[in-house]
Amino acid sequence: MARGNPSIAIAGAGFSGIGLAVRLKQAGFTDLTVYDKAGGPGGVWRDNTYPGAACDAPSHLYSYSFEPKPDWTRRFAEQPEILDYLRHCATKYGLHRHLRLNTEITDAEFDAASGRWRLHTAGGGIHEHDLFVAACGQLSNPSVPRLPGLDTFAGEAFHSARWNHDLDLSGRHVAVVGNGASAIQFVPLIAPAAASLTVFQIEVHWISRKPDREYPRWRHALNRRVPAAQKLSRLGIFLWFEVLLNPALISPRGRRTLSAPIRVLCRYALRSVRDRDLRRRLTPRYEPGCKRILTSSEYYETLNRDNVHVVEDPITEVTPHGVRTASGDHDADTIIFATGFRSQDFVAPMRVTGAHGTELSAAWKDGARAYLGLAVPGFPNFFLMYGPNTNVGSGSIVHMLESQAAYIVQAVRLLGTGVTTLDVRADVLDAFDATAQRRLGTSVWNQGGCDSWYLDADHRNTNNWPGSMTAYRRRTRHLNPSDYHLTH
Template sequence: MADDVMTTDQVAQGAPVRASAKRGARGGGARRPVPRVPDHEVIIVGAGISGMGLAIELRKAGIESFQLLERADDVGGTWRDNRYPGIAVDITSFTYSFSFEQNPDWSRVFAPGTELQRYAQRVAAKYGVYPKVRFRTEVDKAVFLEDRDLWEVQLKGGERLYSRFLIGATGGLISPKKPDIKGLESFKGTVMHTGYWDDSIDLTGKRVAVIGTGATAVQLVPSIATKVAQLDVYQRTPIWVLKKPDAEIPTWLKSAFRTLPVLQKGVRVCTDVLSEALMVGAVIYYRQIPGLVRWAESAGKNNLLEQVPNDPELRAKLTPSYGFGCKRPTFSNDYFRTFTRDNVELVTDPIECVTERGIRTREGTEREIDVLITATGYRVFEKGNLPAFEVHGRDGRELGQFWDENRYQAYEAVSVPKVPNYFGMLGPYGLTGTSYFKMVEANAIHAVRCIKEARRRRMTRVEIGQGPHERYFLDVQRRQQSTVFVNHSCASSNSYYFDKHGDAPMLRPSTTMEMLWRAQHFPMEHYRFSRAGAAPEVGSQGRAAVAAA
């Protein structure tokens, strides 16, 4: 046996990869031979919330042979990367957290982003995720080796790792979208995207422009308006903004949560129900209960009227022309009011170009600035972002290309035919409206059920059948006919919910309860299980069948 090949027992028990294997072909050396057994039974790409959730579910199932590959130097994903002023959750913290790991110490009902990052770090430490993460490691490509039922994971720099199963857990908000504006490179001042916030830039007394008025800008604009000399906010599409029922959580209540965890679970149930009604009932079941959307639109207009009572022209500019839910709505008690400040201007005239000194609009006005902030969101369901690296399955199927050419589709948002032993944590029609954490928990259950079943059957390949996949996608499309996206004037929303095909593959057209139930009960017969030629079987102690032919 070669020095860089571990035994089946070592892999099944989660033994670390030998140093020679970890070096691989890094630095341009000779390509490492394909080993007889993989380095890990499972490789997870990404150590954000979804990667951590999958790792925890694997450990719960007794599966220890896995490794997370993370391009950055810490866990947390979006909450690690985003540090712009005012960042906070826009779903209550009681709901926006793992169901099995509630945090009694949130400072507010809607916690600031720094607390979410600390929460992620604490969860990673408590559940033993950190030792399983290989940081500063970026995946370039993954190729399924059909003759051995192995994934060859190619890293930037040339190294190759091998696993039986591959999990894509890179999240959706990882690729900031640069605005396509003429002259942007010519600007002589400071330019930064909210996704790459530079803490060293002091905005005090500066002339600042913000391009974009989505959920990020709603948090950012009020946070910087009080310190800058002048703030110009360039709006293409207004956003629905509801009142934010936010408040500090008193010390006595935190103590009660710690003493009686059931109390916090009760609060979570209440916030779950409210979030589900607004984000699922109103958006997903619009045709059945259109009154919820009408109520939300009325609440948004009332919020605008309360904050801007004396300027009907400004209110008109800030009022969306599309239906509530077509574009991601958000919550704020001071965003609209910010535009009544003397040093803040809402600019709705389209941008013609960026100049060396500022921004010129089509009407010919040039506003000079010192700092240009692009709050222009992220690439989401676009080739190159989901998946974030090339995923080559069998028979020449590359996942990103397949989705780009054939519409975004996946069985239960997790699996795609001809891409065996691969599970995506954020897939088409996968995100429930209430909380990203709920989707993570459901999809982790789904993936681990498949891996456990492969172990039980002593099989080395798991692949969703074409028939179940197609039937599921047809059902999703049928359900989409009841949503806001199909029925409620979304054409002018400029929403990242929609992809190049005109579909809205972000939100799952079902309740959260149904999503979790299906993850736990989908028929295992929908998957096909097979075995590579000479792979050893599972032993009496339930070790993984990880050896390849």
């Protein structure tokens, strides 16, 4: 390690990896490499190109604070514009010379003798670095259910995150498995052309109307000439999430106060479904917020179409010509899985091995845990971004990522002053995790009566942060060296 300029490896070139790389360069650290298995930056916004893909957090907050975009075309930006924004950031801040694309890290192992991380790539390459950051995200590995008979299906089948753009859906009989955040975006756009579209509903969701709109040109001009106007808009959105929505998810008192208004808003949107029986089937029986509240102004209207059907029965098997449930066979020549991601894998399929030969998967056999979602005992000089218990039920993950980037920059500064390794203490993680799980225990995610991707098989909440975005920013503002075992 060159004194003052540690060698840093970042796995992932999405919002996490790009944001961290920028902050490291701004802090004067230039010996950094951002690895990504794909051919360009963008992460989830590069991979999810399904029709209608868009963010459900307002654009002015779902962007870096250090790189405001004055000319967002609409309040909730769509995938192409978000991807362009990330590419712009990579170019503006000179990251392309640090990007190592089409390079998948398969194994990462800490060498105790040298105090360095040794990374192995799918192509057989080996690279060594002083510090390693997994910026893979929670939503990078698509989850496809293991349905009996799927291998016998004679038609086309794909996951929404791997959309088949070569397939023309016009006149086809489409089965959509899942009805979550991605499905409610693409179903309204593909339904008009399909001969039939059947949504196999896994679990109902609370859905409110999406307050989306295009920004006029005068707003773009105002943002450019008076930057404070855009900052004020960002602050207003931030306070909406922090002061109103966040307490409705975490605080028992807030849940009691705000649950009723949220139900009213969602049921108002549900009134657009004409069939009374279907409205009943689309009404959740769990508390609002237990799953992320979805937003759409087109999904319910689409369900009124004659060629669109909703099936609640669980799928028992896939046949060569469709999908079978307890109620019978449903013809289909196309299956689209809108079944989300393997959100609790965090770094999979990459294998990470710590100082004592322990793999991260073994360390997490009882559930993923990391101090502040960032550091794991026994894995020196290793940090995660968007790790365990850092997801937000309301708000913008970008705000959380910037907090994590600032914390990691402090760790790199320590390495640049003669410290060889930082290894978070086990008792520090235990205390943090106990407090986090206790607070999560009274949250709507744990007590709301649903089964969500936030909870693992043991009903342990491994994904969500049990507080506000402000609280997380405060906890990560200063790295306390006494939280770590340090070697020099």
